[in-house]
Amino acid sequence: MEGCRSWPNPEEFRRDVVAVARRGEIPLHQVAKDFGISEGTVTNWLRRADVDDGVKPGVTTVENVELRELRKRNRLLEQENEILRRAAAYLSQGPSPKMMYPLVLELAADRIPVAVTCRVLGFTKQAFYAWRRNPVSRRDWENAHLTNAAVDAHRDDPTFGYRFIADDLHAAGLLVSERRVWRLCSQQRLWSLHAKKRGLTRKAGPPVHDDRVRRAFTAPDLDKLWLTDITEHNTGEGKLYLCAVKDACSHRIVGYSIDSRMRSSLAVAALQMAISRRDPLHTVVHSDRGSQFRSKKFVRALSDAGLLGSMGRVGACADNAAMESFFALLQKNVLNRHRWTSREQLRLAIVHWIEGTYHRKRRQRGLGKLTPIEYEAIINPQAALAA
Numbered sequence: 001m002e003g004c005r006s007w008p009n010p011e012e013f014r015r016d017v018v019a020v021a022r023r024g025e026i027p028l029h030q031v032a033k034d035f036g037i038s039e040g041t042v043t044n045w046l047r048r049a050d051v052d053d054g055v056k057p058g059v060t061t062v063e064n065v066e067l068r069e070l071r072k073r074n075r076l077l078e079q080e081n082e083i084l085r086r087a088a089a090y091l092s093q094g095p096s097p098k099m100m101y102p103l104v105l106e107l108a109a110d111r112i113p114v115a116v117t118c119r120v121l122g123f124t125k126q127a128f129y130a131w132r133r134n135p136v137s138r139r140d141w142e143n144a145h146l147t148n149a150a151v152d153a154h155r156d157d158p159t160f161g162y163r164f165i166a167d168d169l170h171a172a173g174l175l176v177s178e179r180r181v182w183r184l185c186s187q188q189r190l191w192s193l194h195a196k197k198r199g200l201t202r203k204a205g206p207p208v209h210d211d212r213v214r215r216a217f218t219a220p221d222l223d224k225l226w227l228t229d230i231t232e233h234n235t236g237e238g239k240l241y242l243c244a245v246k247d248a249c250s251h252r253i254v255g256y257s258i259d260s261r262m263r264s265s266l267a268v269a270a271l272q273m274a275i276s277r278r279d280p281l282h283t284v285v286h287s288d289r290g291s292q293f294r295s296k297k298f299v300r301a302l303s304d305a306g307l308l309g310s311m312g313r314v315g316a317c318a319d320n321a322a323m324e325s326f327f328a329l330l331q332k333n334v335l336n337r338h339r340w341t342s343r344e345q346l347r348l349a350i351v352h353w354i355e356g357t358y359h360r361k362r363r364q365r366g367l368g369k370l371t372p373i374e375y376e377a378i379i380n381p382q383a384a385l386a387a
Helices: 011-022 028-035 039-052 061-091 099-111 116-122 125-133 138-156 162-171 179-186 264-278 296-304 317-335 345-358 372-378 381-386
Strands: 225-235 238-247 254-261 282-288 308-311
Touching: 011 039, 011 264, 028 039, 028 345, 039 061, 061 099, 061 116, 099 116, 099 125, 116 125, 138 162, 138 179, 138 254, 162 179, 162 296, 225 264, 238 264, 238 317, 238 345, 254 264, 254 345, 264 296, 282 296, 282 372, 296 308, 317 345
Parallel strands: 225 282, 282 308
Antiparallel strands: 225 238, 238 254
16 A cells, blocks of 8 residues: 555644643643644644634634635636626516526527536526426426425434424525425425434435445555444533544544534545545445435545445444444543533543544554554554654
């Protein structure tokens, strides 16, 4: 296997380092050692955080991002303005997207991409091409559009019932009654995870990947097999969710994300941290059949990075036992030690235990009584540069 290259640390990791350093309980050199970075890097991150928080003058990170986004947006304005100018006549005929479809054909003849027109006018390419193949009634199309929006909202947060989904649709500018949303959600069986209805038997969603692992949670080298799962814990402010990505070879947590809501973005953020740290190629990423790992966002993130998805069976805890063992250690060493009054307090404790204790101090018999960082440095010396 080629050696791991050193990549910029993810933003979530930087924020955690700054938060631990600002508490002042640990000297900067010890913070740097615990997190596997240089003391100069910690100092630079603190200086940047002071600028971002307004403590010191300078151009903030947010302002830099805004400038880049403005330049990108300006490049698209000319084409979007042409679309809207020519759409004025069609908009006067009514709000139905179906009335706008002929304009898409006209603009396509003038070499304006269908994807750009659909985005500007607020509907999907799939809906346009479906209309082109077989035009449907306005009511049918509206129901299909509302159903797609409801499915996306429920996929992002499975705790949403039809009332929350209706609120999301209203916020998106879609005028629809709660009764109609309830009917569409019932047809698609979009129930809140907290719902308890008689005779309702929930089935896990279909797997989007085959089981490539089959309980063989070992790998001959780094970044051949990653395991991922989500755990939760209560605090005085409510639940806190952790999604972690573990390398099956070294047992190192190569990526993680922590949030107050268990949405698909939680799993995507953990995966993106792992990708930015390791630069994997054809790595198998194994998970259970949780909705976050079946979401379009997570599947797309795997595909974009050239990774291979894998999923275990329904209700089979042993199909992801390696991740469960890590969560059991976390439960024993951090979560159950005392009551956590705030999410931020628990978050920092989790991050510091993963980076400072689990990676660099806790020796594992499965690794020949080495820590994950020591083990990686032995089997691949260049991996130490990314530690």
